[in-house]
Amino acid sequence: MINKIRKYKIDIGLLWLRVLGGLGIMTHGYSKVFGGNMDGFITGVHNLGFPFPGFFGWLSALTEFIGGWLLVFGLGTRIAALFLLGNMCVAAFLQHANASFSVKEKALLYLTLAGTIEILGGGRFSLDQLIMRRRKSSQETSLD
Numbered sequence: 711m712i713n714k715i716r717k718y719k720i721d722i723g724l725l726w727l728r729v730l731g732g733l734g735i736m737t738h739g740y741s742k743v744f745g746g747n748m749d750g751f752i753t754g755v756h757n758l759g760f761p762f763p764g765f766f767g768w769l770s771a772l773t774e775f776i777g778g779w780l781l782v783f784g785l786g787t788r789i790a791a792l793f794l795l796g797n798m799c800v801a802a803f804l805q806h807a808n809a810s811f812s813v814k815e816k817a818l819l820y821l822t823l824a825g826t827i828e829i830l831g832g833g834r835f836s837l838d839q840l841i842m843r844r845r846k847s848s849q850e851t852s853l854d
Contacts, residue, residue: 717834724833728781731823735794736778742771758804773797784836787827794824 742751751771756763773793780790798821806814832838 720830721834724827724830725784725835727823728784728787728827728832728836731820731827732778732781734778735774735820735823736782739771739774739776739778743775754805758800770797770800781827781832784832784838787832787836787838791824791828795821795828798824 742748748767748771752763752767755767755770760766774797777790777794777797780786781794798817802814802817802821806817
């Protein structure tokens with residue numbers, strides 16, 4: 711009984727982390743994609759030395775926007791978290807490499823969020839789990 715309660719609390723915590731963190735990072739991607747300053751962002755990507763800065767700039771912005779949305783709903787959670795983890799490593803350790811902690815703090819927090827979700831998955835209250843349960847149920851039914 712205690713293990714079930716503990717598992718339930720962990721799943722609630724993962725839901726909380728996914729929804730609030732996903733919404734937060736999604737707003738950053740949204741402002742890049744729809745805020746009208748992609749040219750400035752792409753210039754920043756170019757200044758970091760990335761080849762094909764247009765491609766990587768759009769990849770980064772869309773990773774934040776779509777990846778955040780996927781985290782909110784728990785769909786493709788670990789893949790989205792992996793892309794976000796890479797994106798936040800670039801932000802924290804390249805873009806803000808020489809910045810003060812207060813500047814890189816947000817990127818480090820999102821990096822921590824993405825890493826935690828990558829390790830633990832989306833939890834019971836995610837679309838990933840709903841899909842898995844339905845798949846398992848239909849497989850069991852087809853075996854009968």
